Amino acid sequence: MNPNQVVQVRKPKLMALVLMIGAFIGLFSETALNMALTNIMEQFSISAAQVQWLTTGYLLTLGVFVPISAFLIKWFSTKKLVSAALIFSILGSLIGALAPNFEILLIARIIQALGTGLLLPLLMNVVLLIFPINKRGVVMGLMGLVITTAPAVGPTVAGIIVDLLDWSYIFWLSLALYLLLFIFGLKLIENVSTLTKPxxxxxxxxxxxxxxxxxxxxxxxxxxxxxxxxxxxxxxxxxxxxxxxxxxxxxxxxxxMLNLTVFKYPMFTLGTLHLFIGMLLILSTAILLPMYLKSSLLYSAAIAGLIMLPGSALNAVFGPVVGKLFDKLGPTRLLPIGFTLTTIGSVLFILTVKEDASFASIMLSNMVFFSGIAFIIMPAQTNGMNQLPRELYADGSAIANTLQQIAGAAGTAVAITLLMKGESNFLENNLHASIEQSVAAGTNFAFYFTLIISVIGLISSFFVKKVKV
Structure with a gap:
């Protein structure tokens, strides 16, 4: 079969949309609880280090399960895998909504993550199979929008839910959306993968x-x-x-089980590195800002979410635009723009994150930062996957998604570690400092990490070449 031949399905756009919505809900769930972590800490009497396992436990499960997905795609039909993914997601959301203690809540997050761990590689694999290469830029732009907007918008929506209702309603919202998708979306899924049953x-x-x-x-x-x-x-x-x-x-x-010869393709390797850096930046910021806005500036969850909303909105606006630009310009011009913006955003965070920072300064820094993210994820991912032959799509997809989850876990863990390190350093020199001051100092210290990572991304982006297909 010609590697560029497209698998014919009745409604490719609607099929991709169903998978994108499923992935969006899963990635939304990844960070949505960040805005409720302080509430959960109070309710279950646990520490910041313990509560972060609701995020890292989710990522841990994805990191373990996603590599196996490349194998599962070769054994089971697309429809069966999507059905299983949605059932896991529904079950996890229901248990999370009803969780009476922290342990059950953590189990719910793990079950949820099994669903997302199946959906993410499926989405990328299906998109590569059902769309011709000259239309991939726009479609992958929308997919990049899902990958970046969902974790970014999670805290905003969750903040409003936490203030108006209760953190359990974050799970009720996910449950309702998954049920709608299961009832109305599953019939649009067709089998597209070639089952080799290794x-x-x-x-x-x-x-x-x-x-x-x-x-x-x-x-x-x-x-x-x-x-x-x-x-x-x-x-x-x-x-x-x-x-x-x-x-x-x-x-x-x-x-x-996982074909690692994908790393023989240099643009795939470099694209995966940029994806890794992009997810490090997204997840570290997604956990740092809510804690800072609530614990240092003492904003409510809803206000904190609204401060983060314009950054997410800009990211959403730029997503499809970047997709169209990719088809015309390729990644060589887009990636340096992206990393330049995240570098500037990180510098702005370092300059503005204080115990008396203004609403507008944090919002502006976040807008610059997340505008940059829109120029990183999709160009890196699409250019990298375009270099792979058709038979390596499932493996490339699984590897890219696995490394994204490891990046997410690393970003979350390193951000919290640096936050706590920055706090302790500040308190050693300022014995009578308030909690608000120490949290601000810790957050400021942690943003040096995003700056260093952005600069590494910027330097490496100049080595990217457009793949000729």
Missing amino acids: KIDIFSIFLSTIGFGTLIFSLSSLAENAFATQIVLIPLIVGILAILLFTIRQLKMPQP
Whole structure:
């Protein structure tokens, strides 16, 4: 079959839309609880380091499950996998809405993440199969919009819900949307994947689960433990060794669970790096700003959400525009613009994040920052995937999505770690400082991380070449 041949479906746009809405709800759920973390801490009497597991636990599950998805796509039909994904998502949302304690709430988040972990790679794989390459820019632009807007808009919507109702209604909202999608959207899904049914390699699944799971666990444990402690160091070493063994095994197998030869394609490798950096930036900011706005500036959840809304709105506006520009200009001009804007946004955050910062200054910084994100995710992802041959789409999609989840977990964990480190440094020198001052100092310190990462992204963006298909 010609690698550029499109799989014919009756309504490709509607089919892609159903998957995009499912992914949007899942990624919305990823960060929506961030605005309610302080409320959950009070209700269940837990610390900031414990409550962050509602975000990192979600990411941990995605990091473990997404690599397996490339294998599942080759074994089960598209419709069966979408059905399973929606059932997991519905069940997780229902348990979360009714959760009587923190442990049950965490289990609900893990079940939710199983649904999202199936939907994300499916979305990318299906889009690559049902749209011709000359129309991918616009469609992938909309997909990039889903990936970036959903985590960004989550805290805004959740903030209003938390103030007007209760954090459990975040789950009720997700449940209602998933049920509508299951009832009305599932009939639009058609089977498009080629089922090769490769041999099940239990050892590969074991190594993948242990490797990615312990790596994300280690990163998440950094929030309340020093790097040299056993709870951080041992899982980190185990994770790196397991991923190394997993990599060696995949390269030697005739039918690997995850085909790592995708990294022989330089633009895919560079595109995945930029995706990784993009998700680091999104998730670290998505957890830092709500905590700062509520704990330091003492805004309500709704007001904090509204401050973040224009940044999300700009990101949404630029998404489709960037998609069209990509088809005309390619990634070489767009990516440097994106990383320049996130660099400027990070500098603005460092200059403005204080205990007496104005409403407008934080809003402006966030608008500049998230405008940049719109120019990063889609061009990086599309250019990278365009270089892969058709038979590697599922593997490339699974790898890109796995690394995004690891980036999310790392971004969340590092952001919280630096926030707490910045707070303790400030309190050592200012013994009588208020909580508001220490949280502001900690947040300010953490934004140096987004600045460094943005600069790395900016430098590497100049090595990108447009893929000739």
